Amino acid sequence: MGSSGLFSLVPLIVFLPVAGLLINMIFGGRLSEKTIGAIASAATGLAFVIAVLLGVALWTGSGETVVVPFADWIHIGDLNVAWNFRVDTLSVLMMLVVSGVGTLIHIYAIGYMHEDVRFKHDIPRYRRFFVFMNLFIAMMMILVSGDSYLMLFVGWEGVGLCSFLLIGFWYDMDTLGRPSFANSNAAKKAFITNRIGDFGFLIAGFTMFWWFKSLNFGDVFSMATTIPAGVILFITIFLLVGVAGKSAQIPLFVWLPDAMAGPTPVSALIHAATMVTAGVYLVARSAPLYTLAPQAQTTVALVGGITALFAATIAVGQYDIKKVLAYSTISQLGFMVAAVGMGAFVAGMFHLVTHAFFKALLFLSAGSVILGMERGHHHLAHQEGHGSPESADREHRQQELSDSGHLEEVFDPGDMRNMGGLRKQMPVTFWLYLIGALALAGIFPLAGFWSKDEILADAFQKFPAVYWLLTIAAFLTAFYMGRQVWMVFFGKPRHAVAEKAEESPKVITVPLMVLAALAILGGALNLPGIHTLTSWLEHTIAGVEAGEFNFLVAGLSTGLALLAIFLSWLLYERQPLAEGQKDPLKKLLGPVFTVFERKYWVDEFYWAVFVNRYVDIARFLANVIDGRFWHDFVHEKVIAGTYNWLSRTVLDLGVDRHFIDAIANGLGELTKRISTSLRRLQNGFVRSYALAVLLGVVVIVGYLLLK
Amino acid sequence: MTQIIPLSWYLAVSMLLFSMGALGVLIRRNPLIIFMSIELMLNAANLAFVAFARSFGVPTGQIFVFFVMTVSAAEVAVGLALIIIIFRNKHSIDVDLMNSLKG
Amino acid sequence: MDYTLILFIILAAVAVASAAGLLVSRNTVYAALFLVLNFATVAVFYLLLGAPFIALAQVTIYAGAIMVLFLFVIMLLGADKLPKAKGLPWQRPLAIVLAAVLLVEAGFLLFQRLQLTANLASPEASINTTEALQSLAKTLFSQYLLPFEVTSVLLLVAMIGVIVLTKKEKGEQEA
Numbered sequence: 005m006g007s008s009g010l011f012s013l014v015p016l017i018v019f020l021p022v023a024g025l026l027i028n029m030i031f032g033g034r035l036s037e038k039t040i041g042a043i044a045s046a047a048t049g050l051a052f053v054i055a056v057l058l059g060v061a062l063w064t065g066s067g068e069t070v071v072v073p074f075a076d077w078i079h080i081g082d083l084n085v086a087w088n089f090r091v092d093t094l095s096v097l098m099m100l101v102v103s104g105v106g107t108l109i110h111i112y113a114i115g116y117m118h119e120d121v122r123f124k125h126d127i128p129r130y131r132r133f134f135v136f137m138n139l140f141i142a143m144m145m146i147l148v149s150g151d152s153y154l155m156l157f158v159g160w161e162g163v164g165l166c167s168f169l170l171i172g173f174w175y176d177m178d179t180l181g182r183p184s185f186a187n188s189n190a191a192k193k194a195f196i197t198n199r200i201g202d203f204g205f206l207i208a209g210f211t212m213f214w215w216f217k218s219l220n221f222g223d224v225f226s227m228a229t230t231i232p233a234g235v236i237l238f239i240t241i242f243l244l245v246g247v248a249g250k251s252a253q254i255p256l257f258v259w260l261p262d263a264m265a266g267p268t269p270v271s272a273l274i275h276a277a278t279m280v281t282a283g284v285y286l287v288a289r290s291a292p293l294y295t296l297a298p299q300a301q302t303t304v305a306l307v308g309g310i311t312a313l314f315a316a317t318i319a320v321g322q323y324d325i326k327k328v329l330a331y332s333t334i335s336q337l338g339f340m341v342a343a344v345g346m347g348a349f350v351a352g353m354f355h356l357v358t359h360a361f362f363k364a365l366l367f368l369s370a371g372s373v374i375l376g377m378e379r380g381h382h383h384l385a386h387q388e389g390h391g392s393p394e395s396a397d398r399e400h401r402q403q404e405l406s407d408s409g410h411l412e413e414v415f416d417p418g419d420m421r422n423m424g425g426l427r428k429q430m431p432v433t434f435w436l437y438l439i440g441a442l443a444l445a446g447i448f449p450l451a452g453f454w455s456k457d458e459i460l461a462d463a464f465q466k467f468p469a470v471y472w473l474l475t476i477a478a479f480l481t482a483f484y485m486g487r488q489v490w491m492v493f494f495g496k497p498r499h500a501v502a503e504k505a506e507e508s509p510k511v512i513t514v515p516l517m518v519l520a521a522l523a524i525l526g527g528a529l530n531l532p533g534i535h536t537l538t539s540w541l542e543h544t545i546a547g548v549e550a551g552e553f554n555f556l557v558a559g560l561s562t563g564l565a566l567l568a569i570f571l572s573w574l575l576y577e578r579q580p581l582a583e584g585q586k587d588p589l590k591k592l593l594g595p596v597f598t599v600f601e602r603k604y605w606v607d608e609f610y611w612a613v614f615v616n617r618y619v620d621i622a623r624f625l626a627n628v629i630d631g632r633f634w635h636d637f638v639h640e641k642v643i644a645g646t647y648n649w650l651s652r653t654v655l656d657l658g659v660d661r662h663f664i665d666a667i668a669n670g671l672g673e674l675t676k677r678i679s680t681s682l683r684r685l686q687n688g689f690v691r692s693y694a695l696a697v698l699l700g701v702v703v704i705v706g707y708l709l710l711k
Numbered sequence: 712m713t714q715i716i717p718l719s720w721y722l723a724v725s726m727l728l729f730s731m732g733a734l735g736v737l738i739r740r741n742p743l744i745i746f747m748s749i750e751l752m753l754n755a756a757n758l759a760f761v762a763f764a765r766s767f768g769v770p771t772g773q774i775f776v777f778f779v780m781t782v783s784a785a786e787v788a789v790g791l792a793l794i795i796i797i798f799r800n801k802h803s804i805d806v807d808l809m810n811s812l813k814g
Numbered sequence: 815m816d817y818t819l820i821l822f823i824i825l826a827a828v829a830v831a832s833a834a835g836l837l838v839s840r841n842t843v844y845a846a847l848f849l850v851l852n853f854a855t856v857a858v859f860y861l862l863l864g865a866p867f868i869a870l871a872q873v874t875i876y877a878g879a880i881m882v883l884f885l886f887v888i889m890l891l892g893a894d895k896l897p898k899a900k901g902l903p904w905q906r907p908l909a910i911v912l913a914a915v916l917l918v919e920a921g922f923l924l925f926q927r928l929q930l931t932a933n934l935a936s937p938e939a940s941i942n943t944t945e946a947l948q949s950l951a952k953t954l955f956s957q958y959l960l961p962f963e964v965t966s967v968l969l970l971v972a973m974i975g976v977i978v979l980t981k982k983e984k985g986e987q988e989a
Binding site for chain 2 (some may be wrong): 924
Binding site (some may be wrong): 690 | 737
C-alpha cells in the first residue's frame with residue numbers, strides 16, 4: 005500500500021472510536037465488563053495503529069501536509085466548510101499522543117473502573133464510562149485532524165462535552181461517595197468556564213471569517229500577511245481567551261482542580277494528557293498568525309509564565325494527592341503556553357508530549373494509590389467483623405450515608421495526610437510514581453528534563469522575564485513533587501487504612517510501566533544536537549529553529565530541582581509527618597502558606613465578583629423583569645386583564661348577556677307571556693267555545709259579504 | 712184565492728229562529744235548554760230546506776230534512792245520555808261547572 | 815188579504831214568540847213546552863209549503879219522540895233552577911251582540927245580495943200532493959237509498975252508544 009493510500013485511512017481515527025462507543029452503547033448491556041473494556045481499548049488502540057501508519061507514511065514520504073477530503077458540511081454563500089482531514093506532522097504527533105496515551109489509559113481503566121464502580125455501588129455505570137471515553141477520543145481526533153478552525157471548534161466543543169460528562173460521572177455524589185451535588189457542580193463549573201473561553205474562540209473565528217472569507221487553515225495562513233496587523237492581533241488575543249479556557253490558564257484555570265471530581269483515568273486522559281493541551285495545540289497550529297502579532301505572543305508568554313508560577317505555589321499548599329497534580333498540570337500547561345507564546349513551538353509541543361507521558365503516569369499512579377487506600381479501607385471495615393462481605397458493604401454504605409453530615413467521619417482515600425509509608429504496601433506503584441515525579445521535577449535524564457530545559461533555554465534567549473518565572477516555577481515543581489512523594493510513600497502510616505493498603509493488579513500496573521518507560525525515554529524525541537522532533541515539525545511550522553542546548557540553564561535548573569528535593573526531604577522526611585500533625589511548611593511560612601492552601605481565594609473572589617453578581621442579575625431578571633414586569637404586569641395586567649375585561653365586560657355582559665341572551669330569553673319570555681295570556685282563552689267553559697264558534701261564523705259571513 | 716207567500720219570508724222566519732237558537736246556546740247554562748236551542752236551530756235550517764225545495768220544485772230538500780231529523784234524533788239520544796252521566800258524577804248539570812279542561 | 819198570508823203571519827209570530835219563551839223561561843219544563851209549540855208551528859209551515867210527509871214526521875219525531883225524551887230526562891234529573899252564574903260576565907252581552915250581527919248579516923244577504931224576493935214557483939193548490947209524495951218516496955228509495963240505510967246504522971250506533979254510556983259498571987255500586 006502506497007503512502008497516499010495510507011493517508012486515506014485517516015477518517016478511521018475518528019470512526020474507530022465511534023464504532024467502539026456504538027457497540028458498547030447498543031450491545032453493552034449484554035457484554036461482560038472485560039469485553040466492554042476490551043472493545044473500547046481496542047477501538048482506541050486501532051486508532052493508534054492508524055496514527056502510527058500515518059506517521060510512517062509522512063516519515064517515508066515528503067513529510068508535507070496532506071489534506072484528505074471527507075465530506076461537505078456547510079455550504080452557504082461565502083462560507084464553504086468541508087470536513088477535511090489534515091494530515092501533517094503536527095496533527096499526527098497529536099494523534100499519536102492522544103491515541104497512544106489514550107489506549108494505555110483505557111486499559112488501565114478496565115481495572116480501575118472495575119473497582120471504582122464497586123466502591124461506589126453502581127456497577128452498570130461501568131459501560132457508560134467507556135462510551136464516554138471513546139466519544140472523547142473521537143472528539144479529540146476531530147479536534148486535531150480538522151482542516152479548518154470550524155472543525156477544530158467542533159472537536160473543541162466535543163471534548164468539552166465529554167469533559168463535562170466525565171467530571172460529573174458520579175454526578176449524584178461528591179468525591180467521597182456521599183450523596184451530594186458536588187460532582188455535578190464541578191462539571192457545570194468546568195463547562196461554564198470553558199464557555200467563557202469558547203466565546204473568545206468564537207469571536208476570533210467570526211473575525212477571521214469576516215476578513216479571510218474562509219476558515220481553512222491553508223487559506224487563512226496564506227492570506228495572513230495581507231491582513232492588517234491589528235486584525236491579526238485581535239484574532240490572536242481572542243484565540244488566547246479560548247486557550248485560557250481550555251488549557252486552564254489565568255484567569256480561567258479555576259475549573260481544572262475541581263475537575264478532579266471525575267474518575268482518575270479521566271483526570272489523566274482529559275485533564276492532564278490530552279484535552280487541556282488542545283490550547284497549546286491551537287497556538288502551535290496558529291503559529292503563522294502568532295508570528296505576525298508579537299504583542300499577542302508576548303501576552304501569551306506572560307500568561308503562561310505567570311500561570312506556571314501561580315499554580316505551582318498553590319500546589320505546594322494542597323493535601324489532596326490529585327489536587328496537587330491538578331495544580332501541577334496547570335503549572336506545566338503554563339510552561340507549554342509560555343513556550344508556544346515565545347515562538348518556541350517545538351519546545352512547547354515537546355513538553356506537551358513528555359508531559360502527557362509523565363503526568364498521565366502520575367495521575368494513574370495516584371489513582372492506584374487511591375485504590376490501594378480504598379482496598380485498605382474496605383479490608384479494615386471487613387476485619388472489624390460485619391459478617392458477610394456484601395452485607396458489610398451495604399452496612400458500610402448505609403453508615404456513610406447516615407454520617408454524611410459529619411465530614412470528619414468519612415474517610416478520604418485521596419488525602420495525603422492519611423497516607424504515609426506506602427512504599428512498603430505498594431512497591432510497584434511507588435517506583436512508578438517516583439519515576440513520574442522525577443520526570444516532572446526535571447531530573448536528568450528523564451523526559452521532563454529535556455523538554456523543560458528546552459523551554460527554559462528558549463525563554464532565556466527570548467524572554468528573560470518569563471525565564472525567571474518559569475525557573476522559580478520549576479524549583480517549586482521539584483519541591484511539591486518531593487513533598488508529595490515523601491508524604492505519601494515515606495515515613496510511617498498516619499492512618500490505620502494506610503497500613504492495610506494493597507498493591508493494584510497487573511491490568512493497572514502494566515500500562516503504568518509502559519508510561520514509565522515513555523517518561524524515561526521520552527526525552528529521546530528531541531535530544532540536543534539531534535532534534536528529531538524539530539526536523540519533524542518544521543514541515544508544518546515554518547521557521548522553527550533547533551533550540552541551543554544551554555549548559556548554564558540546564559545546570560541551574562537541575563541544581564534548583566535537587567535543592568528543592570533536598571529541602572522537601574528536610575521538611576517532610578527527616579522528621580516524618582505524624583498523625584494529625586500540621587504541615588511543617590506552615591510553621592515556616594505562616595500566612596503565606598495559608599494563602600497557598602486556600603488557592604489565593606480565587607474561587608471566593610470569582611464567587612463574590614462574578615457568580616454572585618450574575619446570580620443577582622439573574623434574580624433581578626427573574627423576579628423583577630420576568631416576574632413582576634413581564635408576568636405580573638404585561639401578562640397578568642395588560643394581556644390577561646384586557647382579555648378578561650373584553651370577555652367579561654364587553655363580550656359577556658355587553659354582547660352575550662345583554663344582546664344574544666336577551667334575544668334568546670326574550671323569545672322565551674315572549675312565548676311564555678303570550679301563552680299565559682292565551683291560556684286564559686282555554687277557560688274550559690263550553691259556552692265560551694261556542695261563542696268563539698259563533699264569532700267565527702259572524703266573521704266569515706261578514707268577510708263573504710264584504711268581499 | 713191564494714196569496715203567494717214569497718220565499719224570503721220563510722227564509723226570514725228561519726233566520727230569526729236560527730239566531731234565537733244560537734243565542735239560546737250561548738246564554739243558557741242548563742244543558743237541556745242548550746240542547747233544545749240546538750234543536751231549534753236545526754228546525755230553522757229544516758224550514759229553509761223545505762222552503763227552497765218548494766221554491767225550486769225538487770224533492771231533495773225534503774229528503775235532506777228527513778236525514779237531519781234522523782241525525783238529530785240520534786244526537787239527542789246520545790247527548791241526553793251524556794248529561795245523565797255528567798249529573799251522576801257531578802251532581803249538577805251546570806255547564807259552567809264542567810270546566811276541568813281549563814288551560 | 816188572503817187567509818194564507820194571515821195564517822203565515824200568525825204562525826210566524828207564534829214561532830218567534832215560542833222561541834223567545836224558550837230563551838227566557840227559567841223553568842226547564844216550560845222551556846220544553848215552548849219548544850213543542852215551536853215545532854208544531856214549523857210543522858204547519860211545512861204543510862203550507864206542500865210537504866205533508868215532513869210535517870207529519872216533524873210532529874211525530876220532534877214534538878212526539880224527542881220532546882218526550884227531553885221531558886223524561888227533565889223529570890229524571892229534577893227540573894230545578896240553576897244557581898246564579900258566577901263567571902263569564904261578558905258572555906251574555908257578547909252573545910246578544912253577536913246574534914244581532916249574525917241576524918243583520920243574514921238579512922243583508924237575503925234581501926240585498928241574493929234578491930230572493932221572488933214568489934214561490936207554484937201555489938199550494940197546484941201541487942198534487944199524492945204525486946209529490948210519490949216522487950219523494952221514489953227519490954229517497956232510489957237515489958238516496960244508501961244514505962237512508964246508513965242512517966239506520968247511525969241510529970243503531972246511537973242506540974248502542976247510549977246503552978253503553980248509561981250502563982253502570984260492575985261493582986260501581988259498591989264503589
